[in-house]
Amino acid sequence: MKTSTVFIVFLSITIAGVLLATNVSLKKEYEKIDLDDVFKNYVSVDSEPYSVLSISGSNGYPIEIVQKDTNAIKVLRSRLEHFKSVVKNDTLFIEFTGSNISMQQSFLTTTPSGIVIHKNNLSGIIATNTHQRVNGFKTEHFTLNLKGYSHVELQNCNAQTLSILMENESYLQFLEHNIADSISLKMTHTSVADLNDISFKKVHPVLGDSVALVLSKDVFKNLLNN
């Protein structure tokens, strides 16, 4: 038998062996998974305490930020390589890289959240080019700073004062029921804010030439009364 034939046989056996070994290992990992755990596709990441979130990277996977008593950061296992975090001066900087997608695609609900952040309290979010879904935050002061192609969806949030700073082509949308006593809204470039689902008492808008506001009839009346 030729040496190359012997080598091919040996290589084929090795490939089959490595395939079997990796699959046995995958079986072990499979057995570790708690199928009843809603976060079975996620890996917990530790972090030092923080009160401001600064997230940059891509909008390929939405980032879910929910107010909960327990503090936790969970990253989609398949995106773990794309996740980097560091805490500096009370701010958690997260870099979540990947490809950018269109706004229509980024609102697809079928895409799983790339990061799920549970936090008892948060004073602000700085988003650069990322897509956030902020849910259930009840706080006194909340700051939102949106840059690049950032998208933020706020849902069931309640704040006494809400400071919003929007730049570039950022997009803000209030969904379901949100309440704020006072809103400071500064928008520049071609940013868009959808204020349909927010109740407010006062608003202080500072708007650039090319910005867009999406308003319902009630919100519009409310805005005129201010």
Place this chain on the structure above:
Amino acid sequence: MNYSTLSLLIKRQFKEHYKTYATDLLVLLILLIFMFLVVHQWKDSFSGAVQNGVFVIGLFIAGGVFSNTMFGEFSSPQSGMWLLSIPAKASEKVVSSIIISTVFFLIIYVITFYIADFFYLLFAGTLNFEAILNPFENGFYQFFFIYLIFNGLMLLGSIIFNKNSLIKMLLTIAVLFILLNYLNGFILSFLIPEATIVSSIAFDSFLFSHYGENVKVFLSDNINFYSALFVRIIFPIALWVLVWLKLKEKEI
């Protein structure tokens, strides 16, 4: 391994084929620009990763064709005998071909890609430093390792098959790939019969469905390191060793 022989062999390859390579380079540049324009129309299908898509497609098309020409002399018995008669070790002939079709090719390919990318970004009106593709970002560099495997297989094809080696080897790769996937799926379903496996990537992970939710299972970090070592380093080297053995055993 004699380094002066190695450099002579590399010099020989370039001197004998520089005109073809220059034409190929122009074709590659046009192909990449064309692909950018085509893919730009369907950029949403690429999850915005137009550059990544074009880079990978171009790398494998151009790299496959180029690697396949490394032992193109075997397409005719006369030139095949000429190649075998050159006073150099088979290992030196193989190593010079690997250097040309990996190191030199990748350098030239990356430069050509960025020229095409520049024109594309200029055309798309998004030319800025951040918009330029960084192949070392987000694990994209893994494609370079896959290219090494592809290179090994294409070199092998150019030695084993005398005529139409490109088509024959591409078909062989397709068949081997399908077989590997079937074998992987078979082993997984044998080991984990209770899981509804949706898809699997050999040596890496699998996806199973649980009450409509897809759950991905990855190798542990430790095992993943050894698996990656096998796939990215050991396997390409094993293929190059096989290329060397096949060249030593080549008869005309």
Place this chain on the structure above:
Amino acid sequence: MITIESLDYNYSKKINIFKNINLQFSSGKIYGLLGKNGVGKSTLIKNITGMLFPTKGSCEVFGLTPGKREVEFLQDLFFVPEEYYLPNLTIKELITIYKDFYPNFDVNQFDAYTKEFNISKDKKATELSLGQKKKILIGFALSANTKVLIMDEPTNGLDIPSKITFRNMIKDAFNDDRIVFITSHQVRDLDELIDAIIIMHDGQILLNSDKDAIAKRLHFELSDNKKDDLTILYQEKVSNGFASIQKNTSDTLGYVDIELLFNAVLAHKLKL
């Protein structure tokens, strides 16, 4: 020294090209391997040059196994196949690149050949005629000054003046350290050039002898009429009479008619 022992070569299990070939070639001689087309000459040569590997038996060239294609072996053996290849380079480039592969390559010797052939060194291989290409390849082969030079049907494609030039080139470049091995089915082309004759037929060696030894034992004669003499070993009609072979009873060494010898051996009328 080239030693071939009990050499078998099969293209497949069913197709046997030759069996149990035993041959020895020593330095300082020009060997002519004669045989009809398809008798296995090229296969034997490919076994010696390392292009094919023996099915059984062994072949050694100055102690090296051709099939291993070691650098020392390739540096000391140049093979000019019947259907040859020249890289698409100018002659100048060909020499610049390939001379360094052959430690004994003589650039001046090659330059002298190109002058003799009247071929410009700036010409590319694709711009040359088949005959010119062959001349360049033979010139390169001789200038490489390898210990072994093997040429398969070298005179094919050469015109009559070129055949004469070829013979002169071989004679001039030949020395006692070299083994030159030439195959041909046009036996007259090798007349006066070769020192030893090997006749091959149907994968078998029918004759392997020095020309001097043949001349010592056989006498070749051309006569107007057919001879009925019992001493005649072989006789055939030629254009200008009858050519015959008979035992050489004198001490003088006469002319060896290779074509007649070849025909006689193939007709199984001669056994030496």
